[in-house]
Amino acid sequence: MKGAHPLPKVSETRKDAVRNDILEAAGRVFKRKGYEAASMKDIVAESGRSFGGVYLYYANKEQLFLELIGRVYREMNESAEGGEGTAPWEAVGRFLRDQLARAADADNGLAPVLYEYLIVGRKEERRMKLIGERHDAVFGAIERLLRSGAEAGTFRPTIPVEAIALTVMSFLDGMFFESIVSGPERIRLDDQFRVLSDMLRSVLMPGEASAVTEEGNPE
Amino acid sequence: MKGAHPLPKVSETRKDAVRNDILEAAGRVFKRKGYEAASMKDIVAESGRSFGGVYLYYANKEQLFLELIGRVYREMNESAEGGEGTAPWEAVGRFLRDQLARAADADNGLAPVLYEYLIVGRKEERRMKLIGERHDAVFGAIERLLRSGAEAGTFRPTIPVEAIALTVMSFLDGMFFESIVSGPERIRLDDQFRVLSDMLRSVLMPGEASAVTEEGNPE
Amino acid sequence: MKGAHPLPKVSETRKDAVRNDILEAAGRVFKRKGYEAASMKDIVAESGRSFGGVYLYYANKEQLFLELIGRVYREMNESAEGGEGTAPWEAVGRFLRDQLARAADADNGLAPVLYEYLIVGRKEERRMKLIGERHDAVFGAIERLLRSGAEAGTFRPTIPVEAIALTVMSFLDGMFFESIVSGPERIRLDDQFRVLSDMLRSVLMPGEASAVTEEGNPE
Amino acid sequence: MKGAHPLPKVSETRKDAVRNDILEAAGRVFKRKGYEAASMKDIVAESGRSFGGVYLYYANKEQLFLELIGRVYREMNESAEGGEGTAPWEAVGRFLRDQLARAADADNGLAPVLYEYLIVGRKEERRMKLIGERHDAVFGAIERLLRSGAEAGTFRPTIPVEAIALTVMSFLDGMFFESIVSGPERIRLDDQFRVLSDMLRSVLMPGEASAVTEEGNPE
């Protein structure tokens, strides 16, 4: 008996590892096929396990997806938090650049799957909760970014910060969407990014030299 | 056309009427249930016809949807063409207001269905064509709007018009998407519209009085 | 167009025939394997049709069974109604003999399946309705039989007719049950039938010559 | 028995205790959910042990149930033996009253589970053995009761005692069955009990005063 330990820490770790294994396999399948088209059979095969083995850890396809998507939110939040010590406009620039990079790589991420999940499930009461959470998470991240700049006096928006945040959010969603369906090249993500930067500057810091492009924009 | 046969005009007309009947029935079902969730059985029932009857006119669910969505593009183009004699900025305002109205009413239109179709089918080679067409149609409409203003000298963009057009397109897609999944109220469509107007002014007509809001914005 | 007929009678008939075909196939499977053990796959195979073909007519296994069992009730009722013009005691005798015959042949009927369905589903709210219906149907049939004899003055029960009816019902259920699990020979159905007859006579027609066995009993 | 090993008595006892623990847990689950619906997972959880732990003591769900049901038979036999010194008719009354009480409380006992097990498994060769045992146990108990009364001269049945015993057994099974599926109130167990008593008296002690109801019936 290894009985000394009341909770076998080792097993816990292993369990987590397996959970993670399955999750990653599911992630690969979702990315490859999309949410609707991914079948549990695919996920089971990709994970190299059995049906029972997968269902032992996740109740169904949706739970698998939900857990997977939770990570994306967390990362997005972290991306927005990052710039604690940074100058506000630079923090915004960094955040946008980060989103740009994600959008450019949308095909390899879960974003398309999330968009699919949300759009397809728009009539299902049950998915509403996730939808709300996503909205709050993304919106909150952007708003915090703008508000801290406003409080620092760097941003002097003539329009309420909330409205600007919502607008940025819409734009980002649109950029992702376009990138997903039309491909990043066709929609010239870089150009769009520059336009957005300029526009944002004009409402956040009205009157400042337009040369900002040289200062705060990427590349 | 097999036009050699002297098909009676009446029959042609009747055929078109039937096609239209079915199409409208399909439209109602798609709006009500979404693309994936709509079954041919639903459409057959809504049309008051039989399976055979529907398949006689449309090869499958997808064709039905494609024909339906063709109309939306045509309307969207018309919306952009409209302002022939109008002042450029007002034409832009009108176009945006039009999109705003559509977004606010997204639930009752085919837009959600289109977004769903595009997102879900992003992996299917076959849907690429439609995707490209949609992109060109929407982008073209916006670009024409902006370019005519630039050619008239009213707009003096410091950024290439194409980039601005793409950005506007992204924003509109995002606004639609958000409206669909989160609901028009939650995302304060009106506020977003105002922010977009301001932003757009600042890149299209840099240096002009910010009071434009009073002139060119809706409400 | 055969358009003259608003309702194609022929098709209706054919549909009924198919429904019946499937029902009979299901009946054979249920009898052979029991309710739980019968799979839709079995029924589909036995019916010589496809899954879709069967589901076109019946929503699921339960509906199939319920429709099947409806017939049994109807027959049971008819069995009880039969003796309109007959003398009360003879009507009772006929009814009992009928039940005896059914019990003896239980293995080849649906009764075991019904018992299984009721017992297994005793916790399921949904099956309660059927259970109630069955109870009322069987009880009603027996009670009517006894009551008409009482009203005719032939039966002079010292115990309320309802109580006797319930007792008879219990006995019949028990006889069926025993016949199903132990086999008709082992439980000597004939002997039991005679005992029941005697007992019933003594409470329905107290004081009459015990020789009734010769008059009213079967064989 | 591998009895050669000097297994410490304590361990043997502990083993029995564990077996009993598991058995009782299984009993609770069976009563709560029924035989088919009870899963090994439920039993494992209820017992507070592991799958392996349970399978170590019982080979499968069926063994668990079989051991459990063995007790019921033993108790039933004891119920019938009880009345050694009692007057025959009173012993019968006691037995019947006992069964009535059990039937009234059927929901809380294993009887429904047994009925389910027998009915569902009627096609399985393997369950036949148990079925036979049960039959013999119950039948034997009743027959002994009646025969001892007959040998004492108290009962003067005009019908063979075996037939009466089988009939009583059928009735009891039916009463249980009805109680299980329809509920004890709906079938007025008390009334049925009285009817059965009267009937039984008339065949066991023909010619005696019908006032027996006052003497030998419960309540």
Added chain:
DNA sequence: AATGAATGAGCCTTCATTCAT
């Protein structure tokens, strides 16, 4: 032209039992 019954591959999920640790 029109009907609508029929097809059948494919989907998700459950659960008794085993066996490496």
Added chain:
DNA sequence: GATGAATGAAGGCTCATTCAT
């Protein structure tokens, strides 16, 4: 003795599309 993660066959059901009538 104990554990509990893992197995995988089997079950019920759906739905786009076809084709005999």
